[in-house]
Amino acid sequence: MNALLGIDYGGTHTKLLLVDGTEGDGPVLARESVPTAGLDVLVQDVRRFVGDQPVARFAMTVAGTFDAATGVVRRSVNMPWLDGTAPAQRISAAVGIPGSAVQDGIATAVGEATLGAGRDADDVFVIAIGTGIAGAHIVGGQVRAGAHGGAGEVGHxxxxxxxxxxxxxTGCLETLIGGGQLGLRWVEQSASRADPPTARDVVVAAEAGDEAAQAVLAQASDGLARALLQVSALLDPGVIVIGGGVARSPSWTVHPAFERARREATFHRLPEMRLAELGVWAAAHGAVLAAADEVG
Ligand SMILES: [Zn+2]
Structure with missing residues (x-):
């Protein structure tokens, strides 16, 4: 029996996912999350995780830009040790399994569109709101990358x-609702805080009645509502899926944005708007699907 391996090589944790068969949508055989370290440690983690299981192919996420032909990373802001290396080739040579790289935002979006909240739809736009914002339009399981590979930048x-x-x-969606930016917006309105708070801190404060935090989250959800209307006007997707860390407190951000977009739509054919379902495993599933594409 053959299997596919997805590696989500994230900034703090690496997720390993083994899926039965070579279609990418088979049953999960094993999954594990380990602290992220250098590529030498990742090689050991992969060897131990895979064990004796025959694996047809793997794909690993790269948080940054890389050359599609060679797999060489041009720039990874959060994982600078990858710059100038070809991580998938290195893992492949060490563990003896063919593999390739996939951009992490693309992997997240394809995972959600194909196996998560968009799995029943053919035309899905995914917005992942983390520290930054990733977006991708997936039609028939394939990402519409654009003529220069730059489509989907809804955060900007x-x-x-x-x-x-x-x-x-100035004024990008990311400045209003990106995870790091929510804390900064809150600091601006309540000067007493020294450390940059996290998005979670802002939500906790809002729940405790902090009016400045509530105002920051209201501006964020208004901005997201506007982005939802723009995506609908330009692309007319069948479903919009919103995930990422900020979407884990949907009552302050995503749900008010859905309501406002519905209220303010005029000519728009609004799609169904849904919360993501795969959580932190979306990118690992997307990597498995990327490996399946290469096998096919
Ligand atoms: Zn921007």
């Missing part, structure tokens, strides 16, 4: 406000 669509984004523009 200018929405509102004058905050400078990491991309150089």
């Amino acid at each position: 669509v200018a929405i509102a406000g004058a905050h400078r984004c990491s991309c150089g523009q």
Whole structure:
């Protein structure tokens, strides 16, 4: 019996997922989350995790940009030890299993669209709101990458406000609702706090009645509502799926955004709007699907 391996090589944790068969949607044989370390440790983790199981192929996520032909990482902001290396080739040579790299945001989106909240739909736009925001439009199981591979950058669509984004523009969706930015927006409104709080801290404060935190989350969900209307106007997807860390407190962010988008839609053909279902395993499933594509 053959199997496929998905490796989600994340900034803090690495998720290993073994799936039966070579279609990518078979039963899960094993899964494990280990602390992320260098590639030498990852080789040992993969060997131990796979054991004697025959594996046809693997794919591993890369958090950053890489050359599609060679697999060489151009730049990984959070995992700089990958810059200039070809991590999938290195793992492949060490463990004797053919494998390739897949961009982490793409893997998350394909996982959710194919096996998660979008699995019954053919045309799905996925928005993953973490520290940054990843977006991807998946039609018939394939990502619509665009002519230059740059489609889906919903985090850098200018929405509102004058905050400078990491991309150089002002007012991007990411400045309103990106995980790191929620804390910064809260600090601006309540100067007494020294450390940059997390998105979770902002939600906890809002739940405890902190009006500044509530206002920051209201602006964030308004911005997300506007982005939902823009995605609908431009792409008319069948389903929009929202996941990522910020979506784990949906009553403050995602649900009000869904309601506001429904209220404000005029000509739009609004899609079904759903919360993601695979949680932190979405990218590992997406990696398995990428491996299945290569086998096919
Ligand atoms: Zn931006």
